[in-house]
Amino acid sequence: MKLLGFFASPYVARVELFARIKGLDLVSEPPLGDGIKSAESLALNPIGRMPSLEVDGRCVAESTIICDYLEDAFPQQPGLPSDPYDRAMSRLVARITDLYVAPQVSPLFSQMNPAARDAAAVDAAATGLTNAYRYLEHFMGAGPFAAGDTPTLGDCALAPYMGMLKQVVYQNFESIDDPTDSPGRLRDWWQAVSDDPILGPGMQDYETAFAEFMKMMAKR
Ligand SMILES: N[C@@H](CCC(=O)N[C@@H](CS)C(=O)NCC(=O)O)C(=O)O
Numbered sequence: 001m002k003l004l005g006f007f008a009s010p011y012v013a014r015v016e017l018f019a020r021i022k023g024l025d026l027v028s029e030p031p032l033g034d035g036i037k038s039a040e041s042l043a044l045n046p047i048g049r050m051p052s053l054e055v056d057g058r059c060v061a062e063s064t065i066i067c068d069y070l071e072d073a074f075p076q077q078p079g080l081p082s083d084p085y086d087r088a089m090s091r092l093v094a095r096i097t098d099l100y101v102a103p104q105v106s107p108l109f110s111q112m113n114p115a116a117r118d119a120a121a122v123d124a125a126a127t128g129l130t131n132a133y134r135y136l137e138h139f140m141g142a143g144p145f146a147a148g149d150t151p152t153l154g155d156c157a158l159a160p161y162m163g164m165l166k167q168v169v170y171q172n173f174e175s176i177d178d179p180t181d182s183p184g185r186l187r188d189w190w191q192a193v194s195d196d197p198i199l200g201p202g203m204q205d206y207e208t209a210f211a212e213f214m215k216m217m218a219k220r
Pocket residue numbers: 009010011036048049050051061062063064
């Protein structure tokens with residue numbers, strides 16, 4: 001079994017962090033050929049995005065589906081809560097990350113230069129993020145993690161996005177606040193993630209990998 005993709009991707013990180021909380025030895029490795037659009041990679045996963053999980057020559061695609069596969073294939077150390085409602089909430093945090101947090105990021109990436117900034121585009125993304133944080137706070141429950149008192153899928157999905165937003169958004173866009181900086185559910189969640197013996201070091205690794213990715217992009 002091979003996890004193909006770069007850890008700097010929040011979707012690859014989701015799967016690798018999920019594997020870590022499940023105690024699985026699954027470390028991401030570079031895509032086949034010369035990248036995700038190579039003939040070798042596309043033959044395995046025609047979607048052409050990372051991550052892909054190669055299992056005996058076959059492929060499981062899409063980060064959350066890969067996590068579902070790992071949960072089914074390796075149930076011994078669960079990566080989801082046992083209570084059905086809490087399981088749904090953990091999955092919902094991952095879904096809110098995909099549907100309401102992630103779409104705000106690319107528009108902001110293209111507005112990094114303050115001199116050429118489209119204020120309306122920044123405002124729209126800021127509103128989108130504020131709404132997404134409200135949805136998360138509504139559904140996350142008492143915690144301190146995304147769904148309960150141990151890390152599960154929702155944490156593995158949201159934490160890399162939050163780490164990425166911390167590096168590229170909150171410090172570059174004055175009008176967008178870091179929700180983990182002011183008292184509230186997301187600050188308590190981030191503290192729990194940072195203090196966790198698996199997710200804390202995992203997020204340090206993610207932040208290093210993402211910073212290296214940004215440096216590489218800046219040189220291009
Ligand atoms: N819905 C996919 C999203 C994966 C995704 O967009 N990955 C990015 C890297 S962060 C990618 O491969 N982008 C390449 C492309 O869009 O061509 C998942 O959850 O796995």
